[in-house]
Amino acid sequence: MANGQNLLCEKVKITSNFWNRYRKLVAKTVIPYQYNTLNDNIDVKLNKDAFADMRFYDGKIKSHAIENLKIAAGITQGKHSGMNFQDTDVYKWLEAAAYTLKYYPNQDLQKKTDDIVELIGQAQEEDGYLSTIFQINMPKRKFKRLQQSHELYSMGHYIEAGVAYYEATNNGKALEIAKKMADCLDENFGPESGKIHGAGGHPEIELALMRLYETTNEKKYLELTKYFVCERGKDPEFYDKQNIEDGIDNDFWPELKEYGEGYYFADKPVTEQDTAHGHAVRCVYFCVGLAHLARVTRDKELLDASKRLWKDIVKKQMYITGNVGQTQRGEAFTTDYDLPNDTVYGETCASVAMTFFAKQMIADNFNSEYADVIEKEIFNGALSGMSIDGTNYFYVNPLFMNPIESKDGHDKKHILTRRQPWFGTACCPANITRLIASLDQYLYEIKGDTILAHQYIANIAKFSDDIIIEQESNLPWEGEVVFNIENPNKKDFKFALRIPNWSKNNFKIYVDNKAIKPNVTEGVCYLDIKDSSVKVTLVLDMDTHIIRANEKVRQDIDQVAVQRGPIVYCAESADNKDDLWDYKLEEEPQFSFRYEKDLLGGVGKLITNDVKVLKKEEFDDGELYSFDKKNKYHSSQLTLIPYYAWANREEGQMSVWLHE
């Protein structure tokens, strides 16, 4: 972010009650819990149906992730256990731990993380290679089956962790390992003859190399990112050729054969890609690296590709909660305007990835639509991935759940009724954890002499030139946001405020308690700051809004969703005794808001009496179909809770969309 005369953001300390509850939970409960899981100190209660591909576990119910590193390091003996990307569970945890050390210093934890960095260093090979499954079980197959090997994905996750850990603790070894890894890839991949001309089946390395580039400023990492981004999909037969050479039936997941190159987002070169498709996390991780690369290089074709893919996701394939990936089959995107609520996948990782993508986009272009998505994810789709107590996780985040349908074991068996303590593929738990732990990085963006505050999460931020901005806010429950700006050097700068999409028709800005006529461009209001002390007050619209989907989305026809502030609401059986689909909202329903501090970690509920419910007795003769009988209703009441907080009470139905 730093460039010549640019302002710099030096430190952000989150003071928000809402987020500090989560961030303390992460530091005090989640990080130790996940440490014990990764170290096999506790048995993992793997739900056989919950994304636990037990083929890879040899009947074990341990994570074995640290053990794999120890075996690769020669410290212990044994075979690899777990997925071929099991290493990343450690790396993502390490990255999250690094972030917590910044806001919750902990010597005991730092000793453990230092040791893990040491262990990773020992497991890494001379040339920088590190993927324990290949090192332990199949050293001859290194880089020989990139379509499914996850080697670059795994190393990318370490690089992210190494950079984060270095930035948090100044541990040089952590960065050195990351660089050595990137150098190894640079040795093996590239246009030069003798190198491999291809990219990994699961993007991640691209976004990781960009982070390494920004930290080290070493051009070769930028070049390597560009190579991976642009090589992808250039030769659509690259994987097939590798697979034949490696032994056609030597697949890690034979069932992936039927998906084709689109699953890997490797069906076309990036410049020709115009829809998000294939495996959602693969696709969005790729977009993160692409957008970051485009932003730094100012390559027009890449910038255009980022925007095209952004628009396709956000304007055509994103759920109201921010979740993406409409189908379990391939954990994938489907097609534009196809948004089934009951069979959706909406992987937590995909929402986390959307936050990363949005951050790259807003960093480049101060347009509120990007920051709107960050807000949507952190308060809804991504946050839903973690339980209120921090130790249970959703992989799949549906917008409708009926326990009977989930348990019958057919099309909805991926829609779990409860969060799980762990998964065979444990990508999601550490992913939502690292997002919450690094949330301070998502509040401001700076360009030249403009500071953009785009998330209204209470904090105190320190910038260069001794500028301090204290943000007071009780969002997501209350709409007044106060910025106390201290500018002791009376520097001339611009303070920019994002106007959230849910408030764009109704907001007020006061400067030193005087209302101003806001100057809004692309959803961002710009203020000139000159004085040594300025108070800016933003008053947002906290009315309850009724949301309708575009009429091209057939699944939401005749239904509405309810949003208040950034929070998308849902109905749960715990509050509503009838089948949720039998409620029908009146036109323009009025909701009353009630904050309950002891409910679900403290949530604001919405309650309406403008609702009726189908009379059950009409059908009590047991017929499945009736002729010419009109529906009869009686008046009722409907209580909604925030979507992110669902499935934390007794098991029951949940629905975001409500009949009207």
Added chain:
Amino acid sequence: MANGQNLLCEKVKITSNFWNRYRKLVAKTVIPYQYNTLNDNIDVKLNKDAFADMRFYDGKIKSHAIENLKIAAGITQGKHSGMNFQDTDVYKWLEAAAYTLKYYPNQDLQKKTDDIVELIGQAQEEDGYLSTIFQINMPKRKFKRLQQSHELYSMGHYIEAGVAYYEATNNGKALEIAKKMADCLDENFGPESGKIHGAGGHPEIELALMRLYETTNEKKYLELTKYFVCERGKDPEFYDKQNIEDGIDNDFWPELKEYGEGYYFADKPVTEQDTAHGHAVRCVYFCVGLAHLARVTRDKELLDASKRLWKDIVKKQMYITGNVGQTQRGEAFTTDYDLPNDTVYGETCASVAMTFFAKQMIADNFNSEYADVIEKEIFNGALSGMSIDGTNYFYVNPLFMNPIESKDGHDKKHILTRRQPWFGTACCPANITRLIASLDQYLYEIKGDTILAHQYIANIAKFSDDIIIEQESNLPWEGEVVFNIENPNKKDFKFALRIPNWSKNNFKIYVDNKAIKPNVTEGVCYLDIKDSSVKVTLVLDMDTHIIRANEKVRQDIDQVAVQRGPIVYCAESADNKDDLWDYKLEEEPQFSFRYEKDLLGGVGKLITNDVKVLKKEEFDDGELYSFDKKNKYHSSQLTLIPYYAWANREEGQMSVWLHE
């Protein structure tokens, strides 16, 4: 049906225009087309995505079904190709051909069918065994992996064909082969030590043995049926034990491993089964045999089981079109009141099987609800399986189809947009064909001195005692049904008429043109006939009815279906230019009916102006979600066609349920 003093039905000749079009098509086009397919005279255009499990085809695009029999008979050399139940394609065709010979005598065809019977006799082993894949490719595995072998299923299909062919042509060889087959099973299966204590993974043999028993009156076939019906599910580990002995990984379909015994309806003994579950065709075929056995033996436990399973399907798991089997995953039932319209399976075979099940139930108990289902299937869910021209078939029959969703290759890839000329698993084409060819058997049931006319399809029927009933009717388009009863011997008998559920509140009966006060019991009206010539007129309700589903069916909330007479209607893009989900019917919409003789083989359309459609421009800013914007509509028109006739014009959306 014949028993002492009982009346007998000697011959039924269908004269209905609607059905004669189909029945001529079957005799003149479908039977020759399928003959050429089975004999590899024409290449089969197998759609790779259309249930063509190419693993079993060795790259061939031929049926190979006759060739397999020739190889087994020693006439030609080679390996088996196709599914392990490929033989049944020949048997079901032979059965259908037998039925056509009764209404459309054809010496050339009869020469071919005689030859095929001869060939089958040559392929059959000394002991009666016949399953070409085992004989040719794996003779040592006979009866060793019943869970997936389809041996009993295949032999059952021959037995049905043999009985039908014998009854149609008096070919003794055809019956002899069937008996020899049944004797082979009797030798190998049963409670005696040394025999196999188990039943086949795919029920069929039960219903086939009951037909053989009724034709031969040989008690041992009844006993063997009872054994198979009652043994099923008694030892839930039977298949596992066989599989281990046969080699655990020697599966025909390894992917079936995850389904458990419920898939085979073998999780519990029949007396404990209370829900339809697992593979729909397996489950319903089993019910057919069960109901037939129960009817003949009067075994109370079995009669109760039949009724329990019937009620669960018809009152809780059946689509308004009569289709059953809600999910592609395992081609299976799911749970009560779960009726997704867009991911439904609704296999044509399952609807044909429901017709068989209903026939067994109505034969036992003159309750209109059973005959209602026969009517529902033959005019809707089953008939949808065949194109208007007879040579293309649906395997899956959805209630909603959007080409974009079907083609994106994910959760709806089994929902084909067009009927197919053939399938790798070609169970459905011959199944709907044999149902149409044998439709004359589904019009009357007799008990003692009561003749029940339960289907209103024009025909002339000859009964014992020289009774002739001529039924004049132009159903499904017109509602007046006239029965001219000739009773030259002035026999005292009861003539019973089913009152269809769609007409139960509005019908009239005239005897010799005089209105009578009907005496209705369980939906059946009984009349005493004594005179030598009686005219009975039944006037049915041909108003258009609006159907709503039980409020427990969440997928149909706020939607209605439209039915007129026995015909369930649907909307297609071919008649309606907006996205089908954007139409909204007004309260109590009025439809006008218009018969078009040149459309789709002659259909009655329904047209309404009581409908509005969402204004597209409301969303033209390209946003996926709008805040507090109300839906705006403009008035429109909606045209509906019969469900069975969908997908016979240009490709487009189809929906049975319409928003209201």
